[in-house]
Amino acid sequence: MNSEGFLDGHLAQTTLHPLGLRIRRAEGLDLVLEDGKRIMDLISGIGPSAWGHGHPEILAALHAQIDAHLHTMVYGEFHQRSQDEAARLLVDFLPDGLDTVYFVNSGAEAIEGAMKLAKRVTGRKGFIACQGAYHGNTHGALSVSANAERKAPFEPLLPGVSFMPFNDLNGLDAIDGSQAAVLVETVQGDAGIRIPSAEWMAALRARCDATGTLLILDEVQAGMGRTGKVFAFEHFGIVPDILCLGKALGAGLPIGAFVSSRERMRLLADGPSLGHITTFGGHPVPCAAAAAGLKLMRLVDWEAVERSGDRLERFLVSHPAVREVRRIGLYVAVELADADAVTRCIEAGLQAGVLLFWFLSTPQAFRMAPPLNMTESDWNRVWPALTCALDAAR
Secondary structure, three states, X not given: OOOOOOHHHOOOOOOOOOOOOOEEEEEEOXXXXXXXXXXXEOOOOOOOOEOEEOOHHHHHHHHHHHHHOOOOOOOOOOOOHHHHHHHXXXXXXXXXXXXXXXXXXXXXXHHHHHHHHHHXXXXXXXXXXXXXXXXXXXXXXXXXXXXXHHHHHHOOOOOOEEEEOOOOHHHHHHOOOOEEEEEEEOOEOOOOOEOOOHHHHHHHHHHHHHHOOEEEEEOOOOOOOOOOXXXXXXXXXXXXXXXXXXXXXXXXXXXEEEEEOHHHHHHHHOOOOOOOOOOOOOOHHHHHHHHHHHHHHOOOOHHHHHHHHHHHHHHHHOOOOOOEEEEEOOXXXXXXXXXXXXXXXXXXXXXXXXXXXXXXXXOOEEEEOOOOOOOHHHHXXXXXXXXXXXHOOO
């Protein structure tokens, strides 16, 4: 861990102990360092690089868009081909009622927009989220996130926010009709890949319907194929009122989106006009990347993704250092003995040529989110490096 090159080089840093790797290029599974060493990226940049690095179809789409034009106008004033195509391709994957896309710049901005939309639709002010939740680090998104230690230095945050247990049927009575919306990660990410039951998800949907409360599903991390389906809510047989996306939606470029019905979204255009506005949201270059990624999504062999995930899970649970594995698709948390074991594992992984990473709020586990298009040769390179990393945790 090396902090040199951030504050010392005029860049703000987010931690006193950054990894400090100096990246020269990235290709396929690999990050190539300035000294030529290759590191296999098994976290996909914490989600965005779901197709690996430098996928030729994504690069071709980017070059074509850059040759055509960059930013032309604030979002919503001009028609731009890459925006139109990305929205159409996205909606083609979605059920009725999720037919209108508002592109923003990040997942946290998608959460902010969804919260504003919920207030506008319902006329209510409050929100309820889940214990263990992580929705981002802007003020609104932090307000509906659960980690009190991370929130305390930035209070006061939004008023009228309460929390209920995740995946607990007895806690759903907290949705009492006073809230504009319930915000739920379809699969909790920072809590360490916590997967709810289909029973709880169905009851959550029913409780929202009974109280007139909008259901916002946060799939910034869990969406776009990460769980073995295009959207994580498909595992549970429910449909949200508002869907939030980010990370892998941009196929490696910064983008976010919140998606709802045309009827609801129309409310942001009037009363007041420009009820939600962004300069760079829907930027044509990230939209071009998103469209290319969505075209790749059409070609995914989901059975092959599940076979990869199952194989990885069986490999992990067979190692004596591993206490528990929680997995859905290629979205994985690996529990070790304690936080020190996690740090030893990640540091040894880097030496062996494989990148693993921490969770913010689950110190005894590390995360894995390999690219969706991993090949057999990729996996054959991973196994020995991952073994070295796990051996160091014993």
